[in-house]
Amino acid sequence: MKRFLKEFKEFALRGNVMDMAVGIIIGGAFSGIVTSLTDNFINPILNELTGNAVYTKTEVLGFVSAFLSSVVNFIIMAFILFCLVKAINKLMSFGKKKEEPAAPTTKLCPYCKSEIPIDATKCAHCTSILEEKHD
Structure with missing residues (x-):
């Protein structure tokens, strides 16, 4: 059982698995930005061009606010993940002999x-x- 847990720990904390997990989380956060961009900017422009809806300046400012909020959330998420990966890498290298x-x-x-x-x-x-x- 100890051997199994040791192998699992090595697998889970290996660089490729951590990179994949970070990529998935960043991808999810980035999809929020893309969704916000299309919902709050592109769709209203298309609706305006096709005559399906008329937006006031107040509504446009709300869309800009929602999009900027998504961008800020993405930046915060990326920064937190960067700090986590940096800490995990430091923990993984702790105790390892430096190569001469x-x-x-x-x-x-x-x-x-x-x-x-x-x-x-x-x-x-x-x-x-x-x-x-x-x-």
Whole structure:
């Protein structure tokens, strides 16, 4: 049972699953903006052009207010999700060993500036003899 729970935790907190969840939530919030745009701006314009309805300035201001409210809600939702994902990523990296950079395997020839193996004593490109470092 412990193994199952451990595997589930690794699956649920893996980057791809978290990215998908954030995408779904952002998509849902964005669909609210699109719905508001069509309901409050595009449909009234189409109705006005086709003569189906006449809107007063007060009603148009109400539509603008509703649309702006949807945009603000989307921004708030995106910010909250950003903070949550950042916190989860920080928790996931907590306790992990930082990878140390690998030791260099090449160096630059001091004469021709070509990349050569670190233990080379002669440059394969310009055939210069390299000085040995004595410790």
